[in-house]
Amino acid sequence: MAARDPEQATWLLVEAVRCAWFAGDAPLAGQAATALHELPATGSPLVGQAVGLARLLAGDLAGGLPLTGDALDPSGLAGLGVPGLTFTAGAALATGRAALCEELTGRVVADCRRSGMIGWLAFALQDQGFAQGLQGRYGEARATLEAGLRLATDLGHEHRVIHLTCCLAWVLAHQEDVAGCRVRAEDGVRRADDRKLVLAAALGRWALGRLELGLGNADAALEQLERIPPTGFGALAAADFVEAAVRSGRPERAGEPLGRYLTWARHVRQPASDAVALRCRALVEQDEAHFVAAVRAHDGDDQPYEQARTRLAYGEWLRRARRRADARTQLRAALKVFDRLGAESWARRARTELRATGDVPAAPRRAGDPLSVLTAQEREVVRLAAAGASNRDIAAQLFLSPRTVGYHLYKAFPKLGITSRAQLATLAGVAAAE
Numbered sequence: 001m002a003a004r005d006p007e008q009a010t011w012l013l014v015e016a017v018r019c020a021w022f023a024g025d026a027p028l029a030g031q032a033a034t035a036l037h038e039l040p041a042t043g044s045p046l047v048g049q050a051v052g053l054a055r056l057l058a059g060d061l062a063g064g065l066p067l068t069g070d071a072l073d074p075s076g077l078a079g080l081g082v083p084g085l086t087f088t089a090g091a092a093l094a095t096g097r098a099a100l101c102e103e104l105t106g107r108v109v110a111d112c113r114r115s116g117m118i119g120w121l122a123f124a125l126q127d128q129g130f131a132q133g134l135q136g137r138y139g140e141a142r143a144t145l146e147a148g149l150r151l152a153t154d155l156g157h158e159h160r161v162i163h164l165t166c167c168l169a170w171v172l173a174h175q176e177d178v179a180g181c182r183v184r185a186e187d188g189v190r191r192a193d194d195r196k197l198v199l200a201a202a203l204g205r206w207a208l209g210r211l212e213l214g215l216g217n218a219d220a221a222l223e224q225l226e227r228i229p230p231t232g233f234g235a236l237a238a239a240d241f242v243e244a245a246v247r248s249g250r251p252e253r254a255g256e257p258l259g260r261y262l263t264w265a266r267h268v269r270q271p272a273s274d275a276v277a278l279r280c281r282a283l284v285e286q287d288e289a290h291f292v293a294a295v296r297a298h299d300g301d302d303q304p305y306e307q308a309r310t311r312l313a314y315g316e317w318l319r320r321a322r323r324r325a326d327a328r329t330q331l332r333a334a335l336k337v338f339d340r341l342g343a344e345s346w347a348r349r350a351r352t353e354l355r356a357t358g359d360v361p362a363a364p365r366r367a368g369d370p371l372s373v374l375t376a377q378e379r380e381v382v383r384l385a386a387a388g389a390s391n392r393d394i395a396a397q398l399f400l401s402p403r404t405v406g407y408h409l410y411k412a413f414p415k416l417g418i419t420s421r422a423q424l425a426t427l428a429g430v431a432a433a434e
Helices: 006-023 026-038 045-057 061-070 082-094 098-115 118-134 138-155 158-175 178-194 198-214 218-225 234-247 251-268 271-285 288-297 304-320 324-341 344-356 376-386 391-398 402-416 421-433
Strands: none
Touching (some): 006 045, 006 082, 026 045, 082 098, 098 118, 118 158, 138 158, 158 198, 178 198, 198 218, 234 251, 234 271, 251 271, 271 288, 288 304, 304 344, 324 344, 376 391, 376 402
16 A cells, blocks of 8 residues: 555554554554654654654653644644544644644534534544543533434444543543442443453543542542553543542652653643643642642633642642631632532532631532522522612512511521622622523
């Protein structure tokens, strides 16, 4: 094939690397990468991506990440068809570029739907949903992955079903669907292990590890995360491995994953990964300077969940240092993001920490509805108070006594996370919109 059609031979070898990546077969990927070097140059960015992924699979982060990342220049991706864009989207995930992955898979999804390429559509929905999850859009990610799972099931694509199942479990780990996450992850890992789908099994174990970490079960989290190979998703999951080791009282086991994540972050050169690397160092070294730098590094990144994780970890550290006022600042910021994302187990942890500082955090609320934590009567009272009505005016409108109005406000303030009537003004816009 190489003698007659170098471009087709290039694509076949790129496909070999893709298959090896999902199977965790580093020798096969290395053979394909060597053969790619021996072909006449085609100028395809897929060559650099494939050679880079082969090196990543062999554990060469320093050599693989720059090669893969440099080949992701959007200006060089013009003209790639559905298979090429799908391969590139996967390379973007491996190098921490979730937004680019979502952009590319969005193009693939549209092309597949126009042309009826339903097999590639299931694959694209897999990466698109995972990229949405990495950016904290869990409801959207769940819908995307469930659509892909239904399609792959109907097609009988067993490998794709397994991978989508593990991706879905990873998203559910953030929404605190504990039973749903465990059932899907354990089923996905078992089937992936049977078929030697190393990447899917790693993702399922990462889902279980992150679920247990959010629930505060550090030992159970560490047990899952230690079983993830250092290649593939092992670099991305290493940050959770570090935290689980520290929280389980075994910081000596954090050394290898910390080094792995620091190397990965240094070469992917993304603000969010830089911030998480600083958070990991802060957890291991117990150095406040790293926490401060991590919070600053998160500014402007596209990873709100990781930003909230960093603020939660810093707030916990400050509380243990008996700096309660400083801790509240970080913990309130973390709670606000976790609530907005629907990351309920992490939000519960932030609330528990806030209570330990003497604060009274707001109760959980539905996204977009800050008054959802209130009873029907409290909601009516608060809406009128937010509009500027006095207790006497509210009492007259609702046929209550002024004393009863005051009692409802007294009960509502802690649920809303406020301490004075003046702070109700921030809710006036939402209340008026309702």
